[in-house]
Amino acid sequence: MTTQLPLLPGFMARGIERWAAQRLPKNTDKICLDRRRIYILPTRNGMIFSLVLLVILAGAINYQNSMGYLLTFLTLAIMLLAMIATHQNLNRLCITAVNAQSVFNGQAAKFSLTLSRVTQRDYINISFQCPEQTRVAAHLPATQNNTHIDLPVMTTQRGYCALPRIRVFTEFPLGLFHAWSWIELQGRCLVYPAPAEHPPEFDRRGQQSGKHASELSGEDEFAGIRTYQTGDSPKRMAWKSIARSGTWQTKTFHADSDEEIWLSWQQLSDTLGIEQRLSILCRWILDAHRHGSKYGMDIPGTRIEPGIGQLHQQQCLRALALFGFSR
Amino acid sequence: MNQRLSSISRDPAFWVILPLTLVILPHLPRLPLWMPILMLLLFAVRLGAISEPRLILHKFWLFVIAVLVSIGTIMHYGTIFGKAAGTALLICLLAIKLLESRSTRDYMLLIALSFFIIVTNFLFTQNIPTAVYMLCTVVVLVMSLITLHQGDAALDLRWRLQAAVKLVALSIPLMLVMFVLFPRISGPLWHMPDDAGSGRTGLGETMSPGDIAQLIQSNEVAFRVEFTDNKPSQDQLYWRALVLWYFDGRTWEQGKQNENPRPTLEGHGQPVDYTITLEPHEKNWLFALDMPEQAPPGVHYNNNFLLRSREPINTLYRYSLKSFLNYRIEYQLSRWEKSAGLKIPPDSNPRSVQLGQQWRTQFNHDEAIVNHALQQFNQQDYVYTLQPPPTPGAHPVDAFLFNTRRGFCEHYAGSFTLLMRAAGIPARVVLGYQGGMINPVNQVLSVRQSDAHAWAEVWLPERGWVRVDPTAAIAPQRVERNLDSALAADEIRPLYMQLDNSVLKHLRFYWDAVDNRWKQWVIGYGPKLQQQLMRALFNREIHYSELTFMLMAAVGFVALMIAWLSFKSRAPKETDPVQKLYLQFCDRLAKRGVARNISEGPVDFASRAAQLYPSQQHAIDLITKIYINSRYRSRTSTDQTEKMQSLIRNLNYSPDKS
Structure with missing residues (x-):
């Protein structure tokens, strides 16, 4: 899965992200997602379903088939509620970030995220992804108060590596809608230089004393x-x-x-x-x-x-x- | 083995095969036998492939199978288009597609198409069990979608089932709102395939010996009747549909119709007022009680006193009529009627024709001949039976009248008409239903296929066309009560009659009443009923644009309600009394302008609050201390809790002026 948004051309997705980024709260180590920063669009599969529904509806109208109408409307209602459910699968989920343990350059910094809740709902199959990084999925069932995930971020230079902007997204439960949000959390990781593979011999000259x-x-x-x-x-x-x-x-x-x-x-x-x-x-x-x-x-x-x-x-x-x- | 099974049931492929099977199941009885066998094979291979990847077939072979299936479909149906052939082919192709599917993307496509397969079933049947089955199938489909998108959450079966049931159950009110308000338009958008309604049982356009006895085996409802006043007596319930003039020695047909005007009908007494709800039968004839006063709007009333609609009836059709039970048809016999009504096929059934001619010389009065014929049927050893012996050969009427003497209504009606014609009395066969059963639950009369009947009409001078039912002469119970009572005790009855004990009968009445409601309000819900409903609700005509607006508003409202009710977020319940009290304390301070920041610890917060309320500093500190102790030290005693409670209650929030 890429960071690309479903069904949107790249420039639009970037535009949305820029706009959304302005609305992100900064300098915080805990974010609770709410409806103001959760976005939702149908997925490709959602569009296929809509197309099939349209065909069924046309058939129902043509044949004046009442059960055809019933199935169309039932499915439409399910899609509508699935949209709400997908949105709710992110809504009021709280994410806390912890600084990652220091790593050597080239290794993945593992930022520890803690998911907690302000509701009693199940949060299932929620993905976290930093740009160009691997996706990590998490679940927070109602029986648990919080859960931890390690979000890997590949380091490319020494110094402090800040936790990048994370895209949180989910398509659960039906895969017909894609809800997402961007979060920016305070969190950093000290990146040491990568140890040289083949260091030169340790030179004793110029040492007050010492050995190799x-x-x-x-x-x-x-x-x-x-x-x-x-x-x-x-x-x-x-x-x-x-x-x-x-x-x-x-x-x-x-x-x-x-x-x-x-x-x-x-x-x-x-x-x-x-x-x-x-x-x-x-x-x-x-x-x-x-x-x-x-x-x-x-x-x-x-x-x-x-x-x-x-x-x-x-x-x-x-x-x-x-x-x-x-x- | 068990472990293997459970690993299969966790595989996503299983969750596509299961709903696909459920979706295809109702179609199976209609498909040629090789198709279910092929599908069983394909599904088994795909199931096997879950644990044995070598069973995955190459795309080339799937293509070959698809081509073979298409050829097979053409060979069986003669086409790949049309309702039956199209559905069959689609189902097969879906099963083949399943074989090569292994990504979520493929599975999603299959599930989307499953909805289409469900709806094709509704072209064949739309009864309540089908609707219930649809709901169950949709629940399983939703479960499949959940399973495919749960990631590695490994939700248990119960969780998924509950979630699916909840989603579907919440969708039902929305569905109903849309069903009622979605603007209905009449008439097809495009031409329907010619076989759109094939495979329905019902009266045919011809009558040969054995046809009706065959139809009697079905207990399906043909139409239902609501009488405005009292129901006429059972033996007057003759529902006419077809008049057959032409006889080829074995089969009666309508033949070529003439363009003569309809003779005038002279009704006597009060007409019977009733409304018929006709099941779709894909033919254009409507049923009416002998004899309708006039046709409902848009329906042709022809010179045989038959009602004909312009289009075949392929949806539930409701119409109101008035009929005269006592009537007289203008007694001028047209020349066409005279020649057609006396026509006898040459060189067939010579003995019967001879008998008729003999009666002509024997009696000088037409009515006497009719009565004599009926007497013959009644007094000689004729038997009314559902299993008449076959009468093959060139002279079936002769064989029946003189040899077997066992027959069903079509035998009696046919032979009687032939005898009359031979005797010089114009006669014709009428096809329709006789009787029907009143449902005591809702007082609706249902006329079933088992009430199919054939009788005769003869033209008598001074009286015009008169109905004569020879069956009534042999088995009067058939007409006065029902078929069951007319059959001999040792006769083998259709299954539904054998099952008719009193409990079952009672249940059937209830079921029939429910079914009637379903038919009228759900299946029959169209533009007419929608307008009727809107008029009842708003007391005026509602335009389509208004309906659309109402639809949007109502769907929006219901969706919001459901969202609010079902997803209303409940904060986790706080069980710790000290925590609860402390939150209450923070709440009260917040209301007075001292809100605790998220990052603020209790001590910092206390000192900030104390600055604003110096006089309360002691109480605030104490509360905070109890709270901190309870968090970080030991369990708090009840004393402490009570103390905290009283401190909070007695806090004086009046701002200090000092």
Whole structure:
């Protein structure tokens, strides 16, 4: 299914969207759809049904066939009520957006939407779609108070990715009408640079001290124990401590306490573009973190003192993601 | 196996096959036998293809099947157009289309066309069971649409059924409004296929031995009669439709008509006033009690005292008449009538002709001959029976009169007329119905196919054409009561007569009364009735444009009402007493200008409210504290709830001047 509206030429659909966009409330993290911003049109199948009805009506008139009239009007009434029902399948549905977890560029940001209600109706087969993204269908039956969906948005550049305008639409129950609405919700996702696939060798020159990140190994000096974080190598599990405390723990090491790695902008050749350098730095950070080494980062405008751990990594990646953007 | 079945029943294809089957079912008895078998096969293959994709046929083979089916249709019907052939072909093509359908788009097309198949059935039958069946089929079709558009919601069967029933039930009032108000126009928009009304049972235009006995097997209503005053006695209910002049030795026919003016009718006594509701029979004759005073408007009254409409009757037709039960037709016999009324086919039935001629010499009075003939029928061993032995050969009347002596009304009427002609008395056969049954529920007389009858008319000097019913001479009960009482006890009766015990009979009367209403108000609802209804409602003529306007307004109104009633959004019921009280508190403050913003927490809200009502700060804080405790700490005790309630009740909202 495309974002194209049914039965409307592209320029008209775009026109409607522009007009509707002006009426959208901005800067909100929750929207309840109401009749002022739900639009409805017959689908192609709805038009086929109407055509068949027209033929039946002509037959009924010609043959003065009362049951023919009855069937025509019954079907017409059903279509009319189906239109109302389709509209009601969106009406007063509330959507709340939550910021998505950070992702690397090129991955899909998963914005979490919460659907809730101000009515006791069933909401069935409601689709959510961002432009050029895959459609996600959701159901909120009357027995549930809310439901969550993850709306994927492919990221194409680092920095903050705002939740795009979402088209919410449904053709339930009969598929004869297409009701839709656009919503703009506050929600953003921090997009880190994509880690470089083949980073250049880590260059020791120009380092006050240090080793190649990848050379860091478990033979370094034991530094202490911290709680396990996803991504920690199983080789570094503090098994004894785990057995004692019952929680997952990881041993950390530093190379010499003064052996810190500095990942810096200058190490990278000027021939590389900004984005490429950021990608490489991103890869280095991930590697250094995986190996548990103590690393600092120095890029123009930001200098982060050496450290270890998840938070430290996030701080570094964040700096990379927002490099060059004024906050 | 069970699992397989349930997986099939979840497949969208199943939800197309099911309604399609229901839609086609009523057509099956009318189709040539190979078609249902073919369709069964196609449906089975498609059902099988749900779990066995190899069964999906290539488009080429479907094309071949479609061509073969078309050829088969032409071979059976001689055409692919017309009502019967067109419907049959359409159904087959739909079944073939089903075989290659696998997208929602295909399924939707099939479902849309299903509605068309439903309506073609109404060209053949429009009774109440058909209407009920239509409703059920539409419910299943709606269920199919829901199933096709539920996405991955996997709604259970019950939910879908309820939703479909609700939708259809709510549509019915709208349907009725449109049915009543949609402007009706009379007359066809285009010419109907010639076979538009074929396949109806009813009187034919000719009469051969065995024809009427055949017709008696049907219990269908031919027409219904409402008498303004009292019903005439049963033996006077002769409903004439056809006069047969020509006889070829076996079959009686109308033959060529003459253009003579209609003889004058002299009526005696009060005419009987009645209204007939005629079922469509696709012929142009109307039935009338002997003898109608004059024809209803737009109907021709011919010189045989028969009523003829211009167009075949293919919709329910209602007309009012006055008839004289005692009448005399001007006794001048025209030359044409004399020659046609005495004509005897040469070289056929010699013994009968001879008998008639013998009576001529035996009696010198025409009336005496008539009476003698009737006496013969009555006194000799003639038997009135539904199962007369066949009388093949060149001389069927001879065979009946002298050998078998067992016959039904057409045997007696035919042979009597021939005998009279042989005796030199002008005579003709009249075809129609005799009798009918009064329904005690609504006092309407229904005349059924089983009341079909044939009698004779003879021309007597000084009296003109006089009705003579030879059947009355053999089986007077037939005329005085009904067929059932006239038949011998051991006679095999049609099924409907055997079932006629008292309970069933009673039910049938009720059913018949309902059916009559249905026929008159629903099936017979046309321009005439619509105007009549509008006149009753508004006391004046209503123009089409006004009707259209009323239609729009009423549909809009009813649709809005339904939308409002059924979709009126109910906020979820709040069950927590503290939450309820707090909302009430917010409500009261909102009414006094302090509305809580969506994003505002209870504490912020309380401080804002307290600024506006400093004197109430304590109460507001306390309320907020109880509320917050109940939300984030523990269950609130009843004491606390009561306290909150009294605080809210006693809040003083008068704005502080300080």
